[in-house]
Amino acid sequence: METEKQEYVDFAITARKYKTLLTKKYLNRKPWVNPSAFDIQSIIPGTVLEVFVKEGEIVEEGGPLLILEAMKMQNRIQMPFTARIKKINVEVGSRIPKDSLMIELEEVID
Amino acid sequence: MTLKKNILALRQKKAIVEKGGGDKAIEKQVAMGKMTARDRILALLDANSFHEYDLFVEHEERNFGMDDKVLAGDGVITGTGTIYGAPICIYAQDFTVMGGSLGLKHARKITKIMDHALRMKVPCIGINDSGGARIQEGIGALAGYGEIFYRNTMASGVIPQISVILGPCAGGAVYSPALTDFVFVVENISKMFITGPNVIETVLGEKISQEDLGGARVHAEITGNAHFYALSEMECFEQIKELVSLVPHSNQQKATRVEPKEPNSKKNIENIIPSDPKQPYDVREVILALTDDSKFLEVHELWAANIVIGFGRLNGETIGFVANQPMYLAGVLDCDASDKAARFIRYCDAFNIPIITLEDMPGYLPGVDQEHAGVIRHGAKMLYAYSEATVPKITVILRKAYGGGYIAMNSRHLGADFMLAWPSAEIAVMGPEGAANIIFRKEIMEAEDEDAMRQQKVQEYIEKFANPFVAASKGYIDAVIEPLETRDMLLHALEVSKNKDDYRPAKKHGIPPF
Numbered sequence: 001m002e003t004e005k006q007e008y009v010d011f012a013i014t015a016r017k018y019k020t021l022l023t024k025k026y027l028n029r030k031p032w033v034n035p036s037a038f039d040i041q042s043i044i045p046g047t048v049l050e051v052f053v054k055e056g057e058i059v060e061e062g063g064p065l066l067i068l069e070a071m072k073m074q075n076r077i078q079m080p081f082t083a084r085i086k087k088i089n090v091e092v093g094s095r096i097p098k099d100s101l102m103i104e105l106e107e108v109i110d
Numbered sequence: 111m112t113l114k115k116n117i118l119a120l121r122q123k124k125a126i127v128e129k130g131g132g133d134k135a136i137e138k139q140v141a142m143g144k145m146t147a148r149d150r151i152l153a154l155l156d157a158n159s160f161h162e163y164d165l166f167v168e169h170e171e172r173n174f175g176m177d178d179k180v181l182a183g184d185g186v187i188t189g190t191g192t193i194y195g196a197p198i199c200i201y202a203q204d205f206t207v208m209g210g211s212l213g214l215k216h217a218r219k220i221t222k223i224m225d226h227a228l229r230m231k232v233p234c235i236g237i238n239d240s241g242g243a244r245i246q247e248g249i250g251a252l253a254g255y256g257e258i259f260y261r262n263t264m265a266s267g268v269i270p271q272i273s274v275i276l277g278p279c280a281g282g283a284v285y286s287p288a289l290t291d292f293v294f295v296v297e298n299i300s301k302m303f304i305t306g307p308n309v310i311e312t313v314l315g316e317k318i319s320q321e322d323l324g325g326a327r328v329h330a331e332i333t334g335n336a337h338f339y340a341l342s343e344m345e346c347f348e349q350i351k352e353l354v355s356l357v358p359h360s361n362q363q364k365a366t367r368v369e370p371k372e373p374n375s376k377k378n379i380e381n382i383i384p385s386d387p388k389q390p391y392d393v394r395e396v397i398l399a400l401t402d403d404s405k406f407l408e409v410h411e412l413w414a415a416n417i418v419i420g421f422g423r424l425n426g427e428t429i430g431f432v433a434n435q436p437m438y439l440a441g442v443l444d445c446d447a448s449d450k451a452a453r454f455i456r457y458c459d460a461f462n463i464p465i466i467t468l469e470d471m472p473g474y475l476p477g478v479d480q481e482h483a484g485v486i487r488h489g490a491k492m493l494y495a496y497s498e499a500t501v502p503k504i505t506v507i508l509r510k511a512y513g514g515g516y517i518a519m520n521s522r523h524l525g526a527d528f529m530l531a532w533p534s535a536e537i538a539v540m541g542p543e544g545a546a547n548i549i550f551r552k553e554i555m556e557a558e559d560e561d562a563m564r565q566q567k568v569q570e571y572i573e574k575f576a577n578p579f580v581a582a583s584k585g586y587i588d589a590v591i592e593p594l595e596t597r598d599m600l601l602h603a604l605e606v607s608k609n610k611d612d613y614r615p616a617k618k619h620g621i622p623p624f
Contacts, residue, residue, distance in 0.1 A: 008390060011440050013472040015543035018440035020390045023415055025332060025446070026439060032478035045314040071313070095315030 046070030131206030199227035209241035217254020239277030414446035452491035502607035
């Protein structure tokens with residue numbers, strides 16, 4: 001096997017550290033982040049066809065946010081709970097990958 | 111006189127069809143750095159052993175201007191031949207004929223040779239080099255693929271099936287290789303994907319090259335779709351020949367036995383493993399110190415490198431090896447490693463190849479990505495495969511055997527026939543540090559010097575439990591042996607288990623977690 005020059009690193013399994021090499025797949029793994037309820041992320045890659053809301057607007061639970069076309073299906077993305085639109089990171093025509101942050105929400109404070 | 115004329119006519123007719131897509135197309139194929147389909151078959155098989163079937167088959171499509179198109183052999187060459195004297199069936203898609211596209215007749219040539227292989231109980235080798243379904247034939251092409259997949263499944267576990275990807279293999283076409291036992295790829299030549307870069311870019315806007323999406327290296331290292339990776343077609347053919355010489359040619363035969371040879375590894379088996387369980391080494395050196403002539407054909411060398419699988423010989427007979435690899439990820443079990451080992455174990459079991467397991471692993475890989483990727487489901491495949499296997503199963507614990515991994519790596523409890531351990535073995539529920547922290551939590555917390563107390567308790571645990579003798583005292587280990595005795599012990603174990611007969615309850619089939 002062609003082994004590229006790699007350094008042995010400390011690798012912790014339970015309470016002990018082992019000297020070992022890391023695989024490319026392990027090095028490239030995505031660290032997990034706790035998703036915030038205020039982040040509207042794409043669950044599938046696709047194209048934004050329409051955006052129904054503006055920044056600063058308060059939208060009721062169930063209200064339409066945008067249409068994300070993926071796999072020839074027009075997915076209507078809805079408001080998960082009543083909140084204010086803090087920031088919109090996409091525009092009509094945006095082609096976005098999976099898990100991209102489309103809309104940020106903030107709490108409505110009376 | 112007339113017969114002579116007919117013979118000449120036959121020769122002329124053959125010469126034309128054997129040219130495939132013609133000189134220009136052949137030139138293009140060569141310019142892409144690829145051999146022609148016919149040259150590939152001739153290079154792989156024993157000299158003068160290839161006999162072609164269905165050379166004169168023609169397609170029957172009448173739509174889209176296909177009625178006046180003549181496609182030599184309908185874009186695929188099929189036949190029989192020998193490798194090291196043993197008969198095999200083979201087909202090779204011819205990219206020079208309409209891009210090697212698969213139409214109904216093309217597929218029927220393939221299914222015919224597959225049926226032949228299954229009836230004759232000989233291995234079937236498929237060389238893939240095709241642009242995909244012949245769109246003009248519409249659903250006829252889909253039918254063709256389906257009929258191939260069905261036969262791949264029927265032949266699975268009966269005869270060895272080998273797929274060689276020497277060009278594009280895209281869309282539905284990828285599923286035939288995926289159903290076969292071993293997939294070979296070659297750098298810069300093999301391309302495999304369900305949807306290609308163009309579709310991905312149009313639909314999703316993701317830009318990626320064919321090579322980065324589904325090139326040889328990607329499938330050998332990232333996806334695990336490919337079992338063998340070579341830098342040239344000729345190297346690939348050598349790998350195929352070696353594999354074909356090592357495996358039984360049907361589930362009712364044994365692999366050809368060769369003259370036994372002592373290992374000639376330069377490394378003393380006693381000096382390979384560092385005594386510090388935290389230090390790495392290459393477990394393949396242990397395998398080479400055990401096998402005949404120190405030869406080992408590794409399968410899936412690049413993918414899930416934290417476990418090593420492959421074939422070697424002991425006393426001239428083919429053996430399947432499964433070994434944790436401390437050099438990568440400390441030799442942990444994870445989703446990919448379990449997947450990789452489980453399928454290999456089932457291959458060995460299907461073809462009556464005894465399995466030797468070399469164990470040195472600290473447990474399962476912790477991490478959110480592993481848990482969310484289904485390490486429970488994947489890990490279970492390994493338990494299933496070992497438990498289900500009825501071939502002789504021998505385990506040698508070299509060093510660490512902790513926790514769930516100890517059970518998974520062909521333990522006595524899953525039906526191992528022989529459980530051997532080196533004196534360096536540590537068989538315990540977890541590593542000493544972790545165990546001491548839990549068992550002696552109170553003592554450690556109440557001590558004036560917590561660290562000193564922890565050290566003392568870890569040391570106590572190591573002395574009492576980090577050894578093979580606790581397991582040996584319960585009969586879970588049959589013998590604690592010196593490393594130098596290992597080969598003799600393995601030869602003996604194989605001798606003893608020659609007529610092994612293992613009971614399994616009658617069932618249609620089990621339901622493994624795949």
